[in-house]
Amino acid sequence: MSGAGIANDLGRFAIAVLLRLAGWAAVLRHRARLSVHPLRERRLRRRFGIGPSTAITRDLPDVDAAAGEGDAVALTSGTAGEPKRVPYSGRRLAATRAVFVDGMLRLIARRRVRRPSLYVFGALDPDRSLSSLLVRERRAPPRFILLQAPYRAQSDPALLELKERYGASALRLLVLTLANPGMLYATNPSTLSAFLEEVEEEWEASAALVRVAVRDPRRVSPAARRILRRLASRGSEERLARVAESASPLPITAWNPAFTTYVCWTGGAVTPFLERLDRRLPAPRFRREPMYSMSTETVATIPDYRRAETAFLPAAPGVVHEFLGQSGARLRGARELEPGAVYEMVVSHPFGLRRYATGDRFRVERFVGGLPDLRFVGRRGRGWSFTGEKLTAGQVDRALRMLEAEHPGLCDEGWLALFPSNPGGAALPCYRLAAVGGDSSGLPEGLPERLDGLLGDLNLEYRAKRASGRLGEVRLSVVDRAGFLRRAAGGGPAHPDAQFKFERFYPRLWEE
Secondary structure, eight states: OHHHHHHHHHHHHHHHHHHHHHHHHHHHHHHHHHHTHHHHHHHHHHHHTOOTTOOOBOSOOOHHHHOOTTOEEEEOOOTTSSOOEEEEOHHHHHHHHHHHHHHHHHHHHHTTOSSOOEEEOOOSSOOSSHHHHHHOOSSOOOHHHHHHOGGGGGGSHHHHHHHHHHOHHHHHHHHHHHHOOSEEEESSHHHHHHHHHHHHHTHHHHTHHHHHHHHOGGGSOHHHHHHHHHHOOTTHHHHHHHHHHOSSOOOHHHHOTTOOEEEEOOSTTOHHHHHHHHHHSOTTTSEEEEOOOBOSSOBOOEEEOSSSSOEEESOOTTOEEEEEOTTOOSEEEGGGOOTTOEEEEEEEETTTEEEEEEEEEEEEEEEETTEEEEEEEEETTOEEOSSSOOEEHHHHHHHHHHHHHHSTTTTSSOEEEEEEEOOOTTOOOEEEEEEESSOGGGSOTTHHHHHHHHHHHHOHHHHHHHHTTSSOOOEEEEEOHHHHHHHHTTTSOOOTTSOOOOOSBOOSOSOO
């Protein structure tokens, strides 16, 4: 395989040169777009029929009326309640992919990524999320595509059969060791963190497929071996042999030494996973680039790499961005915002939204190129109330942060989330603290009682309802990652390797 690895890397080098040239062309195109941004928005307003009397809505158009023949339907995460259904035509999917590709090209050029081959952590089992739709393969990718994007080989039935036999992490470890990409992408940092932890904690199972490929390759089908040869890179035989012979976990630098840059979401409540990634992927050896903000309904911001710290601008192609202040008194344009203030984003775009209030709230960090640099701070109005306590996601996040500050290392092996719980019978409705992925024996004593007190300090109505006996005390449940994924997905199918949105607070009942 060594000859194939050298030939493949020569192809990767040629592709890298083309990507850098395309990246600088994308940088120039990005600058040109920003220079005419006010004019572009005025034209879009006329096109969408947006005027002073156009009402703000929080409801999506009816999917059955909006979807065309052949359109796919993506489901939102459902973390705020029932998942919403959003139609995606081929043109809309292509436009969404184009935003991703444009950002990646500019990242490669501006940050001078040495080896810009990319591995994307997408769900290997298709689901109805937008992430799954974006990486779905309709036909086998050409060989040169696999050199640049080795993850796309995983959609082949021959490799999926290996995934069924050995597990998703085992297949990913094999592909990463063979292809040695320089960039990793995971929409949610929890996905990348979970993979690295599983490889470390379950090394025997994770390395099993590599051992088979090295020691008894005839157990791998000819079709799979043919694809794996297309992924090989210089030195992959030595790396595979090292993984196969090691009885203890190897760091990522041993099996994917070219990896230097990873891109993931950094907004909202993902701090526990970012901290865990920092321990395994420390700077400056590894560079973390934040992902731009988007939801199933719309692309919210696009990245700007002209400075050392990436900025996120409300300049997505084809989208009109407007903003509501804390009082919600009037809509503002992007250039009317004030640094340090928090606003809710309102969007209009050609795929059916007109002044749709997204519920996503952003803080203005600064202005870059005349536009605000927006940082996601959370969802508007996410909360729960059994009996008038109106517990909010912000209060839960603050209480959990205080709890973690009191117990350093509490989330080293897992994470915490809160659900409303209504067990019925003689039990009062209450809130349930989920300790996910950790060992119950390592949890401090009195954890739910302390959280109960913190919530009462932050929410006086909660304290009053607890004192009057209308709310029960916080209960603790220790669950594994798969069990939590099922809860977070609303009881639907969930796979340990799938993307999922981590939140501190899930306003849906714990009981199924």
